[in-house]
Amino acid sequence: MTHTPYGYRIEGGKAVIDETAAGQVKELFDGYNSGLALTVAAERAGLKLYHASAKRMLQNEHYVGDEYYPAIVNSDVFNKANNEIRRRALALGRIKEYKEPLPPTPQTKFKMGRQTKFFDDPFAQAEYMYGLIESEVD
Template sequence: MSHIPYGYRIENGKAVIDEKTAEQVRTLFEAYLSGDSMSTAADKAGIKSFHAGIGRMLTNARYLGDGFYPAIIDADTFAAAEAERARRVEKLGRIQKQKEPEKAVFPTSFCIRERTEQLDDPFEQAEYAYSLIETEVKTDGSQ
């Protein structure tokens, strides 16, 4: 099984809420929603973690409860934290928009000039033959 999220522990093969750390998770969400930064909210909650770890905690849907993990926070709090995080990201200009990939243009028809030489070395003959190939494709992909 993978890593157990902060706020839970395993007893007899089942995930149960660890009340001490679960209260820290609830405090983290409340502090973040009150306007604190991730690191300040983590400090208020008594959680020692890096910025990325706190960000993962704020986006971890397991805190809502699923088939294995019981719920620590309610859906409204989780949705509010997601909306607040999105608002802050946009405000700070940290949204990475995907660039449209450049369309690759592949030659679809070829023209070969008339052969005028016959060489004894097969490698030189092949090199010469390839040098006679010309493409007939425009840059926009049309012929």
């Protein structure tokens, strides 16, 4: 493990819950689920965090428990917080749902102006001829 999440400490090669820090993590989840802003919920929990750091803590799945980390919060509290994060982001227009782009439709109708000039250089003649092509808009 490269980084131990806040609320845990390593003893004897295993992650154990640090009761003081775990209490702050629980308070962060409870405060956010009660309607507080991320930074306000963090301050009330006794944590000095920026908005993004508090959000990352709320989205850290280790707090629900896995094979290495014991659970600090239950899955209902965790899911409620993450659903609230998504709901607030949608309400603020910060999440844009991906829409499959339509395939481009090639122009199939063209018209060409009358050729009035002739050049000795074939590249100049080609440039002139291509410049006469106009696409018709449907």
